[in-house]
Amino acid sequence: MLENYLPIVVFILLGIAFGVGPMLIGYLLGPSKPDDEKNSQFECGFPAFDDSRMYFNVRYYLVAILFILFDLEVAFVFPWAVVQSQLGWFGFIGMSIFLFLLVVGFIFEWKNGALEWE
Amino acid sequence: MELWQSFVELVHDLIPWFDGTVAAILIILVKAVALIMPLMLVVAYFTYAERKVIGYMQLRIGPNRVGPKGWLQPIADALKLMTKEIIFPTKANIYLFLLAPVLAIAPAIAVWAVIPFDEGIYVTNLDVSLLYVLAIGSIGVYGIILAGWASNSKYPLLGAIRSASLLVSYEIVIGFALVTVVMVADSVNLNVIVETQKGGIFNWYFIPLFPMMIVFFISALVETNRAPFDVVEGESEIVGGTHVEYSGMTFAVFFLAEYANMILMAVLAVVMFFGGWHSPFEGIPVMESIFGWVPGIIWLLAKTTFFMFLYLWVRATFPRFRYDQIMRLSWKVFLPLTIVWIFVVALMTQLNIGPWFS
Numbered sequence: 096m097l098e099n100y101l102p103i104v105v106f107i108l109l110g111i112a113f114g115v116g117p118m119l120i121g122y123l124l125g126p127s128k129p130d131d132e133k134n135s136q137f138e139c140g141f142p143a144f145d146d147s148r149m150y151f152n153v154r155y156y157l158v159a160i161l162f163i164l165f166d167l168e169v170a171f172v173f174p175w176a177v178v179q180s181q182l183g184w185f186g187f188i189g190m191s192i193f194l195f196l197l198v199v200g201f202i203f204e205w206k207n208g209a210l211e212w213e
Numbered sequence: 214m215e216l217w218q219s220f221v222e223l224v225h226d227l228i229p230w231f232d233g234t235v236a237a238i239l240i241i242l243v244k245a246v247a248l249i250m251p252l253m254l255v256v257a258y259f260t261y262a263e264r265k266v267i268g269y270m271q272l273r274i275g276p277n278r279v280g281p282k283g284w285l286q287p288i289a290d291a292l293k294l295m296t297k298e299i300i301f302p303t304k305a306n307i308y309l310f311l312l313a314p315v316l317a318i319a320p321a322i323a324v325w326a327v328i329p330f331d332e333g334i335y336v337t338n339l340d341v342s343l344l345y346v347l348a349i350g351s352i353g354v355y356g357i358i359l360a361g362w363a364s365n366s367k368y369p370l371l372g373a374i375r376s377a378s379l380l381v382s383y384e385i386v387i388g389f390a391l392v393t394v395v396m397v398a399d400s401v402n403l404n405v406i407v408e409t410q411k412g413g414i415f416n417w418y419f420i421p422l423f424p425m426m427i428v429f430f431i432s433a434l435v436e437t438n439r440a441p442f443d444v445v446e447g448e449s450e451i452v453g454g455t456h457v458e459y460s461g462m463t464f465a466v467f468f469l470a471e472y473a474n475m476i477l478m479a480v481l482a483v484v485m486f487f488g489g490w491h492s493p494f495e496g497i498p499v500m501e502s503i504f505g506w507v508p509g510i511i512w513l514l515a516k517t518t519f520f521m522f523l524y525l526w527v528r529a530t531f532p533r534f535r536y537d538q539i540m541r542l543s544w545k546v547f548l549p550l551t552i553v554w555i556f557v558v559a560l561m562t563q564l565n566i567g568p569w570f571s
Contacts, residue, residue, distance in 0.1 A: 098237070099337050099338060099339055100337070100339070101237065101238070101241065101337075102241045102244070102245075102326050102336045102337040103323065103326050103327075103337060103339075103345070105238065105241045105242065105245060106245060106322060106323045106325070106326040106336070107319060107323045109245055109249065109322060109323075110318060110319030110320065110321070110322035110323045111315055111319045113249070113318055113319070113322055113466075113469075114314055114315030114316075114317070114318040114319055114466055115315060117295075117462045117465060117466055117469075118299070118311065118314065118315075118462050118463055118466060120295055120462060121294070121295055121297070121299050121461045121462025121463065121465070122299055122462070124295050124296050125295070125296055125297050125298045125299055125461050125462075126296075126298045127298060127299075128298065129300070129301070131303075133300060134300060134301065134302050134303045135302070135303060135304075136302055136303075136304055136364070136365060136366035136367075136458065137366050137367075137368060137452065137457045137458060138366075138367070148362075148365065148370065149367070149370070151370075151371075151374050154378075155374050155377070155378045158378040158381060158382060158540075159377070159378065159381060161544075162378075162381040162382065162384070162385060165385040165548070166381075166384065166385055166388065169385060169388035169389060169392065172389070172392050172555070173344065173388075173392060173395065173401065176392045176393075176395040176396040176555075177395060177399060177400060177401055178399070179396055179559060179562065180396075180399055180562045181399075183563065184563060187559050187560070187563050190559065191556070194552060194555070194556070198552065201548070201549075205545070210540075210541070210544045210545060212536065212537030212540050212541065
């Protein structure tokens with residue numbers, strides 16, 4: 096069983112190699128003539144002012160929190176989905192209660208405007 | 214198999230450190246090369262096809278200078294990118310800056326280990342391969358966030374924040390859409406999911422789960438930052454999104470990852486909804502015997518090519534969505550729809566409503 100996971104380790108290592116290798120080739124083949132202008136951060140024709148790590152809208156943060164909730168939900172639903180046809184009505188009602196609670200929360204978020212983007 | 218055993222023992226006598234484990238790793242490496250090399254070639258020529266197809270759709274010719282009909286264009290592009298200078302911005306966190314492309318491409322390649330191409334043709338057969346695809350696929354988000362943050366520049370950061378919340382929103386939707394497939398197939402093993410779609414086009418899951426197929430495909434467009442949902446790059450608003458500070462091969466690695474992911478999503482759509490390696494003519498009397506000789510992998514690749522073409526078609530057809538419209542689509546349309554559809558599928562399986570859910 097565990098030997099099925101060996102190819103995955105190999106593939107992840109290969110993936111890393113595919114990331115590092117081309118960059119190394121590019122570094123070796125390409126020229127290297129750095130100057131201040133070239134290495135400065137991108138801006139439309141004038142030197143950048145302000146810290147570039149600026150404040151951003153709190154909604155992005157809200158989306159991240161909602162994501163954690165719903166992704167956990169997906170993680171819970173997956174094992175149920177595999178066996179749901181064998182569980183019968185017991186499994187159906189159990190999952191209905193679980194999903195119902197989350198849908199109530201979802202409606203609450205919707206009504207409170209957590210999903211609005213202005 | 215016995216032949217292989219005796220071969221391993223023979224080599225073991227000659228070279229002491231060559232034993233079963235090394236031989237196993239060697240086989241995996243051969244399989245990996247046989248998979249990744251064609252994949253990279255497809256990525257290269259997918260970019261060529263993209264420019265050509267969109268060119269013709271816009272009544273242009275597209276690339277036609279390098280080689281006959283421009284066939285050598287991708288190779289010329291690769292050579293050009295290789296010989297370009299890699300710029301290290303002064304203000305960037307240099308290690309994170311270089312880690313980001315690696316984090317983008319490593320999952321994009323690692324995912325391919327579990328994709329079944331034909332009956333028995335896969336690198337590894339995990340019982341949880343669908344979960345593996347979802348888990349590894351979500352690591353790709355880190356590449357984009359890190360790229361935006363490490364560049365320490367305004368536009369990459371804006372692109373990274375946008376892309377993070379977009380990817381995250383649509384990951385939930387993709388998860389729910391795939392849950393319905395799992396409910397019908399009773400397995401999270403991709404091989405088994407394809408196997409249950411055997412017996413003709415009417416057993417493919419895109420018919421009973423048609424809305425979920427649409428949801429999955431649209432979400433796949435968003436997950437891979439494709440037009441009309443490419444606000445992450447959004448060249449008319451934020452220059453080039455997360456890629457602004459990247460040049461030469463560091464950019465090329467991001468590019469490879471993005472296209473490898475697009476092809477992956479196309480394959481996944483075929484495996485989950487369109488019967489994987491099964492022929493569409495199964496069970497149709499005359500056609501079945503005419504097309505009986507075609508190997509399954511050809512069918513899989515043909516269907517995948519169709520979906521890859523769909524990516525280009527969609528890009529040439531639709532204008533870009535506004536950011537709030539995309540977010541509304543995911544949270545207010547797709548999410549309720551998928552949750553309702555899970556109920557529908559569960560109810561249909563419990564009530565044994567045929568022909569698909571019994």
